[in-house]
Amino acid sequence: MASILRVDKVSKYFGGVKANQDVSLSVGTGxxxxxxxxxxxxxxxxxxxIVGTHPIxxxxxxFDGREISTLPVPAVxxxxxxxxxxxxxxxxxxxxxxxxxxxxxxxxxNLITIFxxxxxxxxxxxxxxxxxxxxxxxxKLLAGDLSFGQQKLLELAMALMNEPKMxxxxxxxxxxxPTLINGIIDRLxxxxxxxxxxxxxxxxxxxxxxxxxxxxYCLAHGEMLASGTPEEIKNDQRVLDAYLxxx
Amino acid sequence: xxxxxxxVPILMVQASLDGALLGILFALIAxxxxxxxxxxxIINIAQGxxxxxxxxxxxxxxxxxxxxxxxxxxxxIIMYFxxxxxxxxxxxxxxxxxxxxxxxxxxxxxxxxxxxxxxxFGADVxxxxxxxxxxxxxxxxxxxxNAKIFSALIGIIFAIGxxxxxxxxxxxxxxxxxxQNARAAKILGIDTExxxxxxxxxxxxxxxxxxxxxxxxxxxxxxVGLPYTVRSFMIVIIAGLGNLPGxxxxxxxxGVFEEFSDYILGTEFRIGSVxxxxxxxxxxxxxRLSRKREYLE
Amino acid sequence: MKRNNLILYxxxxxxxxxxxxxxxxxxxxxxxxxxxxxxxxxxxxxxxxMGYNTFGNILFFGIGMYIxxxxxxxxxxxxxxxxxxxxxxxxLHTPSQYxxxxxxxxxxxxxxxxxxxxxIGYGILGLRGHYFAICTLGLGIAAGELAxxxxxxxxxxxxxxxxxxxxxxxxxxxxxxxxxxxxxxxLATFIFxxxxxxxxxxxxLNAIRDNEDxxxxxxIHTMRYKILGWMVSAFFVGIAGGLVGNMVGYxxxxxxxxxxxxxxxxxxxxAILGGKGTLxxxxxxxxxxHIFKEGFWTFFLGWQYVALGVLIVVxxxxxxxxxxxxxxxxxxxxxxxxxDEADRKAQVVLK
Numbered sequence: 071m072a073s074i075l076r077v078d079k080v081s082k083y084f085g086g087v088k089a090n091q092d093v094s095l096s097v098g099t100g101x102x103x104x105x106x107x108x109x110x111x112x113x114x115x116x117x118x119x120i121v122g123t124h125p126i127x128x129x130x131x132x133f134d135g136r137e138i139s140t141l142p143v144p145a146v147x148x149x150x151x152x153x154x155x156x157x158x159x160x161x162x163x164x165x166x167x168x169x170x171x172x173x174x175x176x177x178x179x180n181l182i183t184i185f186x187x188x189x190x191x192x193x194x195x196x197x198x199x200x201x202x203x204x205x206x207x208x209x210k211l212l213a214g215d216l217s218f219g220q221q222k223l224l225e226l227a228m229a230l231m232n233e234p235k236m237x238x239x240x241x242x243x244x245x246x247x248p249t250l251i252n253g254i255i256d257r258l259x260x261x262x263x264x265x266x267x268x269x270x271x272x273x274x275x276x277x278x279x280x281x282x283x284x285x286x287y288c289l290a291h292g293e294m295l296a297s298g299t300p301e302e303i304k305n306d307q308r309v310l311d312a313y314l315x316x317x
Numbered sequence: 318x319x320x321x322x323x324x325v326p327i328l329m330v331q332a333s334l335d336g337a338l339l340g341i342l343f344a345l346i347a348x349x350x351x352x353x354x355x356x357x358x359i360i361n362i363a364q365g366x367x368x369x370x371x372x373x374x375x376x377x378x379x380x381x382x383x384x385x386x387x388x389x390x391x392x393x394i395i396m397y398f399x400x401x402x403x404x405x406x407x408x409x410x411x412x413x414x415x416x417x418x419x420x421x422x423x424x425x426x427x428x429x430x431x432x433x434x435x436x437x438f439g440a441d442v443x444x445x446x447x448x449x450x451x452x453x454x455x456x457x458x459x460x461x462x463n464a465k466i467f468s469a470l471i472g473i474i475f476a477i478g479x480x481x482x483x484x485x486x487x488x489x490x491x492x493x494x495x496x497q498n499a500r501a502a503k504i505l506g507i508d509t510e511x512x513x514x515x516x517x518x519x520x521x522x523x524x525x526x527x528x529x530x531x532x533x534x535x536x537x538x539x540x541v542g543l544p545y546t547v548r549s550f551m552i553v554i555i556a557g558l559g560n561l562p563g564x565x566x567x568x569x570x571x572g573v574f575e576e577f578s579d580y581i582l583g584t585e586f587r588i589g590s591v592x593x594x595x596x597x598x599x600x601x602x603x604x605r606l607s608r609k610r611e612y613l614e
Numbered sequence: 615m616k617r618n619n620l621i622l623y624x625x626x627x628x629x630x631x632x633x634x635x636x637x638x639x640x641x642x643x644x645x646x647x648x649x650x651x652x653x654x655x656x657x658x659x660x661x662x663x664m665g666y667n668t669f670g671n672i673l674f675f676g677i678g679m680y681i682x683x684x685x686x687x688x689x690x691x692x693x694x695x696x697x698x699x700x701x702x703x704x705x706l707h708t709p710s711q712y713x714x715x716x717x718x719x720x721x722x723x724x725x726x727x728x729x730x731x732x733x734i735g736y737g738i739l740g741l742r743g744h745y746f747a748i749c750t751l752g753l754g755i756a757a758g759e760l761a762x763x764x765x766x767x768x769x770x771x772x773x774x775x776x777x778x779x780x781x782x783x784x785x786x787x788x789x790x791x792x793x794x795x796x797x798x799x800x801l802a803t804f805i806f807x808x809x810x811x812x813x814x815x816x817x818x819l820n821a822i823r824d825n826e827d828x829x830x831x832x833x834i835h836t837m838r839y840k841i842l843g844w845m846v847s848a849f850f851v852g853i854a855g856g857l858v859g860n861m862v863g864y865x866x867x868x869x870x871x872x873x874x875x876x877x878x879x880x881x882x883x884x885a886i887l888g889g890k891g892t893l894x895x896x897x898x899x900x901x902x903x904h905i906f907k908e909g910f911w912t913f914f915l916g917w918q919y920v921a922l923g924v925l926i927v928v929x930x931x932x933x934x935x936x937x938x939x940x941x942x943x944x945x946x947x948x949x950x951x952x953x954d955e956a957d958r959k960a961q962v963v964l965k
Contacts, residue, residue: 144836160824160825163823421926547748586760589763592753
């Protein structure tokens with residue numbers, strides 16, 4: 071299987087703190103990969119490094135055959151690599167439909183596209199995607215008035231609106247009503263299978279990640295601890311130690 | 318453009334000494350701004366007006382026949398209460414709100430204070446004479462008014478006093494705790510409301526000291542407050558919020574820069590060069606940060 | 615609702631067209647009201663729609679003013695001698711020279727600020743929050759101070775704009791002419807912004823206001839929109855500056871052209887008073903402010919700026935949402951978005 075994302079020995083330091091140390095991973099095209107690890111193990115830092123929120127100190131990141139570790143955030147996103155945030159980020163003072171329309175990705179941003187009307191079919195697509203995440207009835211509400219869980223769903227829909235090749239999800243089920251979690255797993259599998267979007271998922275909920283991912287990486291203290299199938303990870307003593315605080 | 322200063326190098330000594338002594342006063346004002354910026358996350362546009370008001374208090378004493386040097390004691394006391402009052406009337410309503418609201422509210426206070434000073438003290442440029450005499454250096458090539466040396470010394474004494482006060486006193490420690498984490502401080506029983514009021518008052522008192530010193534070394538005018546605000550803002554962003562030696566150094570650096578620009582470009586460009594420097598510094602920092610994919614925020 | 619809007623637009627248009635004849639004594643005041651509307655509308659592009667609170671749009675006002683007057687004069691006479699002669703007019707424009715100069719001057723008063731905005735935009739608009747506000751404040755004041763040192767435009771003494779040519783109507787006609795120029799410029803500003811806000815441009819400006827990092831993470835080159843927005847503001851503010859220079863007849867660096875303490879503050883205050891981030895807010899805010907100012911200014915007898923300072927503090931503390939915000943809260947069915955209660959309460963279901 072060809073890999074769409076290759077992270078090669080990436081290191082990132084904040085002052086003296088080693089947030090990531092020689093982290094490597096690769097995500098195959100069309101797969102769902104999980105990224106787990108205790109709090110503070112550098113998972114979100116790795117996401118930030120990949121999408122270009124901050125520069126990396128060492129290493130290389132290759133997406134879709136292109137080196138992206140020096141590109142700014144919008145340029146990475148334009149290539150089709152998108153991320154969602156652990157603490158949701160939405161456009162609070164406009165409604166959900168407008169949130170979706172903003173998120174659609176015009177391939178070119180020039181005077182003509184900037185000053186052209188938003189096409190009718192885009193609104194239709196936005197409504198369909200909102201339906202897909204169960205927010206259709208709330209489409210006219212201001213996004214800032216949604217609950218945290220609903221904002222998470224909206225953020226997912228916004229990412230889909232952009233039609234990325236790959237999506238980095240930062241704890242997609244955190245803060246969401248537990249009765250909805252099965253629905254979300256289901257949606258994410260649909261996103262992967264039918265929309266053809268490769269997923270890299272940070273998740274603390276083991277049940278979710280074991281059901282979702284075909285391959286799991288485990289970070290601890292900024293270093294890659296283990297990787298393998300869900301079954302292997304589940305039985306890996308080092309992973310268990312990391313989570314229980316031994317090691 | 319006047320390049321005399323490069324032809325007569327002794328002028329450089331003169332400009333550097335003048336600038337460094339003046340810069341100590343800038344640093345004092347900047348320290349006050351850093352204090353309230355750090356503690357309350359407010360940038361006080363009226364900072365410069367408070368300085369000028371403090372200066373006018375010393376000037377009033379001079380007019381009444383009291384030596385203006387006593388202003389360094391009277392002015393901070395009066396300014397403390399003005400600052401405290403200002404906090405109770407206006408600032409406490411904007412502390413936790415949108416950044417721009419506090420900038421705009423203090424901008425309104427700045428316009429208001431300018432106008433009131435204009436009514437009370439008139440629109441003329443005034444100086445409080447200290448009659449301290451001058452010191453001559455380098456075979457009489459460099460003249461230093463003793464008032465400048467006096468004001469620099471007083472400025473340093475106040476700065477050291479304040480640093481010690483912040484370290485040792487109960488209120489000082491409460492202020493430092495609040496600046497690190499206001500919510501945690503509140504939970505631990507610190508009356509943040511009182512801390513904020515005191516911070517604002519201490520800042521106003523510092524401005525009072527600096528103003529009184531400026532009244533004997535420099536000139537006063539109702540409308541020259543904003544440049545002092547901008548100078549202190551600049552010093553704070555160059556030095557950072559908690560870095561005292563940095564504040565002192567960049568204050569003196571700015572003073573020297575201004576004296577040199579005075580000699581080279583002419584006095585009419587002095588204010589213009591201060592504001593241009595502000596824009597250039599900010600834009601330079603923005604480009605340096607954006608190479609690290611960061612923003613000046 | 616649609617019909618009501620049409621009536622509103624129609625009434626304002628009729629008022630605008632007939633005002634100089636209905637209230638001939640107030641022609642000049644109403645012209646200045648339209649100027650203030652332009653300033654508030656264009657400030658709101660940054661301050662309201664995009665969330666970048668600028669003190670620096672006055673920069674474009676002053677540049678437009680100086681460029682316009684300099685072009686009007688420089689096209690036909692040596693500019694240096696004109697400014698050196700001060701009030702003594704040794705040169706007179708013929709009518710055709712005057713109107714040719716004015717048209718060229720106004721066009722350049724629009725274009726030059728746009729170019730300036732494009733050139734400095736990348737540096738300045740990369741700043742955020744406090745830093746952006748203070749930097750733009752410095753920008754406006756620095757420009758005024760620097761203009762005060764440039765001899766060819768009269769330095770600190772300022773310069774005069776060309777007087778109205780002899781033989782083309784009287785002073786009444788002159789003020790009617792400038793009245794309609796300001797009114798048309800205001801209309802053009804309003805219509806352009808109304809059009810642009812309904813495009814992707816408007817959506818993305820709001821996105822930048824709400825969360826710029828997220829907008830970038832969605833692949834939007836926000837910088838392009840920010841610079842473009844500033845260029846739009848610069849264009850209309852520059853023309854407004856050119857017009858004001860001609861209406862006042864005298865240009866001075868810090869009190870008239872780069873007048874941070876008057877127009878520079880007014881534009882912010884008016885937009886906030888009316889309700890920032892809305893299309894009509896700045897318009898209403900500017901009109902209310904201007905009527906208040908013209909009506910009551912004289913009562914304050916020299917205390918105007920004290921009143922201005924108090925007004926700023928009171929408005930930002932007690933009335934930050936402005937008139938439109940208040941109307942929206944009070945009459946949501948007429949001015950705001952109505953959301954069905956059932957939609958608000960609905961539970962999300964994922965089957």
